[in-house]
Amino acid sequence: MVTPLPRSRARAFRGAARGAPEIPLAVRRTWQDEAAEPEPAMPTHFLCPISLDMMRDPVTAPTGITYDRESVEGWLERGHSTCPVTARPLRLEELVPNHATRRVIQEWCVANRGLGVERVPTPRVPVSAFDASELLGAVSAAARRGDGPRCRELVARARALGKESERNRRCFTSAGAARALSSAFCHLASERVVPATALEEILAALVVFLPIDEESRRSIASPASLDSVVSILSHGELPAKVSAVVLLREIASSSDSLCLEAMSKTNGMYSTLVKLLKKPVSPQATKSALVTAYYLVAHTELAASSLVDLGMVQLLVELLVDADRGTTEKALALLDSLLLIGKGRDEAYAQALAVPVIVKKMQHVSDMATEFAVSALWRLCKNFSADGGGCKAEALQVGAFQKLLLLLQVGCEGVTKDRASELLRLLNGSRDGAECIDTVDFKGLKRPF
Numbered sequence: 001m002v003t004p005l006p007r008s009r010a011r012a013f014r015g016a017a018r019g020a021p022e023i024p025l026a027v028r029r030t031w032q033d034e035a036a037e038p039e040p041a042m043p044t045h046f047l048c049p050i051s052l053d054m055m056r057d058p059v060t061a062p063t064g065i066t067y068d069r070e071s072v073e074g075w076l077e078r079g080h081s082t083c084p085v086t087a088r089p090l091r092l093e094e095l096v097p098n099h100a101t102r103r104v105i106q107e108w109c110v111a112n113r114g115l116g117v118e119r120v121p122t123p124r125v126p127v128s129a130f131d132a133s134e135l136l137g138a139v140s141a142a143a144r145r146g147d148g149p150r151c152r153e154l155v156a157r158a159r160a161l162g163k164e165s166e167r168n169r170r171c172f173t174s175a176g177a178a179r180a181l182s183s184a185f186c187h188l189a190s191e192r193v194v195p196a197t198a199l200e201e202i203l204a205a206l207v208v209f210l211p212i213d214e215e216s217r218r219s220i221a222s223p224a225s226l227d228s229v230v231s232i233l234s235h236g237e238l239p240a241k242v243s244a245v246v247l248l249r250e251i252a253s254s255s256d257s258l259c260l261e262a263m264s265k266t267n268g269m270y271s272t273l274v275k276l277l278k279k280p281v282s283p284q285a286t287k288s289a290l291v292t293a294y295y296l297v298a299h300t301e302l303a304a305s306s307l308v309d310l311g312m313v314q315l316l317v318e319l320l321v322d323a324d325r326g327t328t329e330k331a332l333a334l335l336d337s338l339l340l341i342g343k344g345r346d347e348a349y350a351q352a353l354a355v356p357v358i359v360k361k362m363q364h365v366s367d368m369a370t371e372f373a374v375s376a377l378w379r380l381c382k383n384f385s386a387d388g389g390g391c392k393a394e395a396l397q398v399g400a401f402q403k404l405l406l407l408l409q410v411g412c413e414g415v416t417k418d419r420a421s422e423l424l425r426l427l428n429g430s431r432d433g434a435e436c437i438d439t440v441d442f443k444g445l446k447r448p449f
Helices: 007-016 031-035 068-079 099-110 129-145 148-164 167-175 177-192 196-208 214-220 223-235 238-252 257-264 269-278 283-299 301-307 311-320 323-336 343-350 356-361 367-381 387-398 400-410 415-428
Strands: 056-062 064-068
Touching: 007 323, 056 068, 056 099, 056 356, 068 323, 099 387, 129 148, 129 167, 129 177, 148 167, 148 196, 148 311, 167 177, 177 196, 177 214, 177 223, 196 223, 196 238, 214 223, 214 238, 214 257, 214 400, 223 238, 223 257, 223 269, 238 257, 238 269, 238 283, 257 283, 269 283, 269 301, 283 301, 301 311, 301 323, 311 323, 311 343, 311 356, 323 343, 323 367, 343 356, 343 367, 356 367, 367 387, 367 400, 367 415, 387 400, 387 415, 400 415
Parallel strands: none
Antiparallel strands: 056 064
């Protein structure tokens, strides 16, 4: 069937057939022509020989070749010691800013702004080793005088410069930023009358210049310094709390026994870590608190006992219900460590979600999470008391037997394989009459014993 044309369109077609005048070729334009814009031709000497992109911060080597600062510094950081073009020896200190080329590039960008070219901003002058040493020396002098406000001002300047670029950060690190800042923190903390804002600023700067060396760690691990850190964790602003717990994680994860011993004896250390998990400040703070607690528990059984008394087992179980991968790994590691003591296992037996959550995290998280989950369940089930028997029955109900079988079939090694095999033997003896369920509803779940 042919659809007839409307009268208006039919007249138009008849007019065209009679030789209606056409649009001249000279004025014909299509939508493609209107949308297309000419691209500016970039001069080749604007391009960095390494990245082949337009230079934003051109620097010239003694060989006469101009590079973009980020590209050539990256080249030298990767272990090269020669000019990429001429193969002649080249050192970082020999690079000189090429202001003339930068201004020409900026002028060209402004001239072609109408064609979509963005102007290259004027780069900031990198910090020199002399400037960094001078500023850190001023920080140390102000701290020794007990001048908190001046010290805070200087530290804020150093932190801002360190955050400007990776080159600045390395420059301050090489100049001994960690030692100067940790020493300043120790001096001001011992004064007891210095405003907390000065101490908070130093902690924030230390986080910028991580990692810190042994001398710096032990300065922060002094009794007065740790008391100030705990005070900031309890009463400081949110960014200060994050900086404080990140620094504690850095000190604890070094496994320095002297630092860990000092931390374990600091009043309020355990309660502040538990508080950070009860009332999360940020994901970074939560993970840092878990890592700090883990190393403290590994150092002394007193830490495990204190954390269990403060309700850490229940917090970890609740945290694991919907935690992300990184948090899950760290929470399982800490929970597994707390289950080494009888008090920790008793607390886990009293938690309705403990076994179901541990079994759930055996799969589909990571190999590390699987290792800690299997270990935690093994610690709970190998206890042959009345609670241990109930734990085995509950593990069977939430599908632990099937998951362990699958885990061994897929493949696991070392201690995890041994503990998974032992768990299967333990659970196999309790399978009679046990009802397995494939899915677990964590809401309203009650323990069967």
